[in-house]
Amino acid sequence: MREDFGGLAVFVVVAEERSFRAAADRLGVTRSAVSQAIRRLEDAMGIALVHRTTRSVGLTEAGERLYGDVAPSIAEMHAALDATRHLGSRPRGQLRLTVSSIAESFLSGPLLARFIEAHPEVELDILVTDDEIDIVAEGYDAAVRLGELIAQDMIALPVSSDQRQLAVASPAYIERHGAPVHPRELIAHRCSTWRPSPRGAPFRWEFTEDGRDFTVDVKAQVTTNDMGLMVRLALEGAAMCFGMEETFRPHIERGALVPLLEGYCPPFPGFFLYYPSRRNVAPKLRALIDHIRDERRRTNER
Numbered sequence: 001m002r003e004d005f006g007g008l009a010v011f012v013v014v015a016e017e018r019s020f021r022a023a024a025d026r027l028g029v030t031r032s033a034v035s036q037a038i039r040r041l042e043d044a045m046g047i048a049l050v051h052r053t054t055r056s057v058g059l060t061e062a063g064e065r066l067y068g069d070v071a072p073s074i075a076e077m078h079a080a081l082d083a084t085r086h087l088g089s090r091p092r093g094q095l096r097l098t099v100s101s102i103a104e105s106f107l108s109g110p111l112l113a114r115f116i117e118a119h120p121e122v123e124l125d126i127l128v129t130d131d132e133i134d135i136v137a138e139g140y141d142a143a144v145r146l147g148e149l150i151a152q153d154m155i156a157l158p159v160s161s162d163q164r165q166l167a168v169a170s171p172a173y174i175e176r177h178g179a180p181v182h183p184r185e186l187i188a189h190r191c192s193t194w195r196p197s198p199r200g201a202p203f204r205w206e207f208t209e210d211g212r213d214f215t216v217d218v219k220a221q222v223t224t225n226d227m228g229l230m231v232r233l234a235l236e237g238a239a240m241c242f243g244m245e246e247t248f249r250p251h252i253e254r255g256a257l258v259p260l261l262e263g264y265c266p267p268f269p270g271f272f273l274y275y276p277s278r279r280n281v282a283p284k285l286r287a288l289i290d291h292i293r294d295e296r297r298r299t300n301e302r
Contacts, residue, residue, distance in 0.1 A: 007041035010034055011049060012074045015067040018057050091287035092121035098135060099144040101128050101196075102227055103271045104246045105160040106144050115291045122284045130196030130225065135276070141285050142275040150274045159292055160270035164245040165206065167265075168257040172237035183207040183216045183264050190239040192222040192230045205242045207264035218242075231257075 014023045014034065024031040042049050049063035059067060099106060106112075107128065116124065127133075127140075135143050146163075150156050167186070169179070180186055186205065193202040202223055204215045221239050224230060230241040231248070235256055245265075251257040273292060275285060 007037045007044070008070055009074055010037040011041055011063075012067065012071050014038060014050065014057060015059055015063065015071070020052075020057060090121070091119045091283045093282075093284050094123045094125050095142075095284045095288065096125045096127075096140045097142055097144065098127045098129060098133050098138075098140050100146065100271065101130055101225075102194075102244050102247060103144045103160070104244065106271060106273075111159075111292070111295055114295070115288060118291065119284075119287050122287065130200070132197075135274075141282065142273050142288070144271055144273050147269040147272045150272060154274040154276060156272040156274040157289060157292060158270065158296070159273050160246075162267040163270035164265050164267045165242060166245045166248060166262065167205070167240055167242045167260040168234055168248050168252070169240040169260060170235055170237045170257060171255070173234070173240065174258060176237070179258070179260055181261075183209075183214075183261055186216050186218045186240070189219070190221045191218040192224065192233050192239040192241045193218065193220045194227055194230060194241075194243060195223050195225050197225065203242070207261065208266050209264055 010023065010027065013026055014020060017023045017026060020031050020034050020038075024034045027034065038050055045062075047062045048060050049066060051058040051060060101107075112124065116122075132149075133140065133143065135141075144159055147156065147158075167180075167183075169177075173190075177189060180189060183205070191205075193205075195202045202220065205218050206213060206215050208214075222230070222233060227243055227247060230239075230243065231251065233239050234241045235251065240260070245252075245259075248257050248259070252259055273289070275281070281289070
């Protein structure tokens with residue numbers, strides 16, 4: 001038998017109203033449409049569900065049993081539909097994001113804190129990872145990554161200013177080992193390198209000279225997926241490290257780390273929030289998009 005779920009919904013209204021006319025008014029259809037829906041359901045099930053007289057409508061024994069079994073489920077379906085409609089009208093519900101661990105400006109706190117304050121009905125579920133993730137297949141609403149890593153079929157919104165990668169070392173390291181004046185001199189230095197994931201290759205030390213990009217295969221004294229560990233080792237003078245300037249900026253400003261080879265480190269587009277489609281964007285995600293745009297506009301106006 002082919003299930004007639006629409007007919008079941010009509011049957012439940014008839015059972016509650018005990019009137020074809022009242023059921024038709026409640027459903028916004030004709031009395032004839034209600035009668036035909038009940039007849040099709042009875043024919044499909046091979047049993048009478050409703051007693052019809054000129055003055056009243058009642059349920060047969062089979063109808064009473066069916067109503068008792070399906071009415072709670074129909075009510076839950078209506079409740080689910082109502083809840084979904086509410087989700088379409090205001091920002092609420094769980095917003096799932098996956099964010100690169102090196103997206104300092106996004107993860108630093110203020111941007112997300114102000115978003116939470118402005119939208120208390122949105123629950124943020126944030127996975128901080130540098131693994132490659134198919135956000136559609138894994139059920140994420142959006143992600144934050146470097147622009148160069150984002151597929152071209154995604155919609156991307158900048159969440160940071162242009163970025164720059166720098167090599168840094170502590171004054172103590174430079175005093176003991178000297179400072180390189182060209183990137184190729186790095187092969188003679190102790191370095192720590194960042195590996196974004198267990199199966200991924202270490203992050204490349206990339207530089208630009210006379211408009212041409214090139215990489216240097218440094219001697220990796222330490223390889224790790226924890227940028228914080230790399231920074232701590234650099235602060236202790238154990239090794240040089242390479243990463244986003246904004247990660248090192250607080251330490252550079254207080255003199256604990258020294259930027260190196262800056263002339264070979266031009267800026268490039270930074271981090272972006274990306275998501276699959278502009279059509280029917282959920283209010284919770286739309287709220288985050290608008291919040292990011294407002295934050296960037298305020299920053300640019302300063």
